[in-house]
Amino acid sequence: MDGTIRNTGAEGLLEILRYGLERYAEQRTALLLGDRSRYVGLSDIAKMLDCPRAALAAKLYTPAPQNTAEALKRQITLQRGHWFEKGVHQALMGYDLSPLSQLEIELMHGDVPIKAHLDFTLIATQPQPTVRILEVKSTARLPTTLSESYAMQIGGQTALLKACWNHPVFNLVMDTGEVLHHRTFPEICNECLGVSLPDTSACDIQGWILCLSMCDTKAFGPFLPEDTDVALCLDMASEFWETMNDLRENKVNLNTVQTAQGLSPLCPSCLWKKECPHFKGSSHPEWEDTLAKFIKLKIQKKSIEAEIGELESRLKVAYQLSHTVKGEWINTGNHTFRVLPQNGRVTLDRKRLNEELETLLGEQEAQMLMARCEKQGAPFERLYAVRD
Numbered sequence: 308m309d310g311t312i313r314n315t316g317a318e319g320l321l322e323i324l325r326y327g328l329e330r331y332a333e334q335r336t337a338l339l340l341g342d343r344s345r346y347v348g349l350s351d352i353a354k355m356l357d358c359p360r361a362a363l364a365a366k367l368y369t370p371a372p373q374n375t376a377e378a379l380k381r382q383i384t385l386q387r388g389h390w391f392e393k394g395v396h397q398a399l400m401g402y403d404l405s406p407l408s409q410l411e412i413e414l415m416h417g418d419v420p421i422k423a424h425l426d427f428t429l430i431a432t433q434p435q436p437t438v439r440i441l442e443v444k445s446t447a448r449l450p451t452t453l454s455e456s457y458a459m460q461i462g463g464q465t466a467l468l469k470a471c472w473n474h475p476v477f478n479l480v481m482d483t484g485e486v487l488h489h490r491t492f493p494e495i496c497n498e499c500l501g502v503s504l505p506d507t508s509a510c511d512i513q514g515w516i517l518c519l520s521m522c523d524t525k526a527f528g529p530f531l532p533e534d535t536d537v538a539l540c541l542d543m544a545s546e547f548w549e550t551m552n553d554l555r556e557n558k559v560n561l562n563t564v565q566t567a568q569g570l571s572p573l574c575p576s577c578l579w580k581k582e583c584p585h586f587k588g589s590s591h592p593e594w595e596d597t598l599a600k601f602i603k604l605k606i607q608k609k610s611i612e613a614e615i616g617e618l619e620s621r622l623k624v625a626y627q628l629s630h631t632v633k634g635e636w637i638n639t640g641n642h643t644f645r646v647l648p649q650n651g652r653v654t655l656d657r658k659r660l661n662e663e664l665e666t667l668l669g670e671q672e673a674q675m676l677m678a679r680c681e682k683q684g685a686p687f688e689r690l691y692a693v694r695d
Contacts, residue, residue: 318375321375321376321379322375324379324382325375325378325379325382328379328382328383328386329378329382331386332382332385332386335389338480339409339424339480340422340424341422343366344366344367345420346413346420346421346422347419347420347421347422347544347547347548347551348421348422348423348424349421349422349423349424349459349460349463349464349467349540350424350460351366351544351547352459352460352463352540352543352544352547353456353457353459353460353463354456355543355546355547356455356456356459357454357456357567357571357573358565358566358567358571358573358574358577359547359550359564359565359566360561360562360564360565360566360567360579360583360585361566361567361573361577361579362547363547363550363551363554363561363564364561364578364579365578365579366551367551367554367555368561368579370578370579371578371581381576381578384445387445388443388444388445391443391445391519392426392443395426395427395441395443395517395519396408396427399427399429404429405500406427406428406429406441407425407427407428407429407430407479407495407496407499407500408426408427409424409425409426409479409480410424410425410428410477410478410479410495411423411424411425411477411478411479412425412464412467412468412471412476412477413476413477413478414467414471414474414476416541416544416545417545419541419544419545419548420548421541421544423463423464423467425440425442425464425468426440426441426442426443427440427441427443428440428441428468429441430496430500430502430504432502432503432504435509435510435511436504436505436509436510436511437510437511437512438468438504438510438511438512438513439513439514439515440461440464440465440468440512440513440514440515441514441515441517442457442460442461442464442514442515442516442517443517443519444457444516444517444518444519445518445519445520446518446519446520447520448520449518449520449523449524449525450518450525453516453518453527457516457527458516458530459535459540461514461515461516461528461530462514462530462535463535463537463540464514465512465513465514465530465531465532465535466532466533466535466536466537466540467537467540468492468512468532469507469512469532470532470537471492472491472492472493472506472507473491473492473493473506474491475489475490475491475494476489477489477490477491477492477494477495478490479495479499481499487499492504507532512531512532513528513529513530513531514528514529514530514531515527515528515529515530516528516530550564561582562582562583562584566583566584566585567585574693575693575694580693586693598692599694601692602692602694605692622644622646623646626644626645626646627646631645633647633648634647657677660677661673661674661677664676664677
């Protein structure tokens with residue numbers, strides 16, 4: 308591309324956005340992460356927990372070309388995380404904090420090059436020496452519980468920071484463009500922040516995950532260095548590196564690598580699902596039209612439900628702003644509406660109940676009682692459908 312605008316129509320504009328986002332992503336990756344095929348990142352290890360085949364394919368191969376709409380949608384999803392990072396950085400700066408951004412831990416485990424990139428690292432000395440690692444994740448919907456892969460990534464970062472504290476394996480690109488290479492963590496803090504840190508035994512070290520959707524956020528933590536086995540991370544990195552090299556040298560076929568167990572939430576959007584053994588089966592092209600209609604309706608249903616939710620929120624706000632007496636109806640012409648407070652849903656805290664029963668009856672009796680009171684629903688079938 309030469310920077311000129313040849314087509315000002317809708318398709319041309321979308322193509323400009325797609326190409327621009329892809330090019331920006333490549334430049335940003337090269338600047339901050341380098342050649343990702345030459346090392347194992349903690350994000351690679353985390354992805355292995357979801358699907359080893361997809362993690363390795365993403366590391367080595369270029370996905371098949373997508374049409375402009377699909378490619379743009381994917382780029383927006385990927386770039387949204389970087390946009391959120393910038394917003395979080397502004398928030399931290401607005402609170403007069405000075406975070407270290409994209410601190411890199413670079414080490415060799417045998418002949419395996421490993422890198423961990425920490426989104427934000429916060430350091431304080433009062434009331435006690437404190438280090439907080441903050442990993443930012445973009446999600447379409449806020450998760451109820453944190454995924455195993457996210458927990459592995461932030462746990463590995465926190466554990467490696469403590470284990471490598473006094474080793475010259477830390478790198479940082481400063482705002483001035485200067486790069487600090489091969490420093491210890493205390494040296495990095497001293498040079499960048501003018502802060503002197505003691506040994507790890509005197510520091511409070513925690514990792515946190517901050518999940519952001521388009522309209523909400525949720526924090527998960529704390530993750531302590533002792534919660535993650537460094538040796539396990541290093542062993543998984545070695546396995547990843549060995550398999551990656553075998554794939555490069557054609558000693559192993561990608562389709563022999565383990566796939567996700569069950570239907571992972573990432574399977575429908577996976578760029579490598581077309582040839583995936585996980586989706587191998589018999590061919591019935593006569594069902595294509597029905598399945599295409601089914602998926603289209605599911606997408607429409609999701610869109611309609613989102614629109615209903617947005618309109619409902621707007622009407623609730625309008626009702627509050629009308630200063631109407633609580634519970635009074637508002638007439639709009641052909642319709643009336645009102646907003647009434649509702650009691651929250653009553654739920655059973657199974658963990659709390661089990662703890663209370665163990666206190667009263669003992670662990671074995673409590674488990675037996677819980678088992679007697681459990682009821683399993685009737686078996687049912689669930690339809691899984693994905694679009695190539």
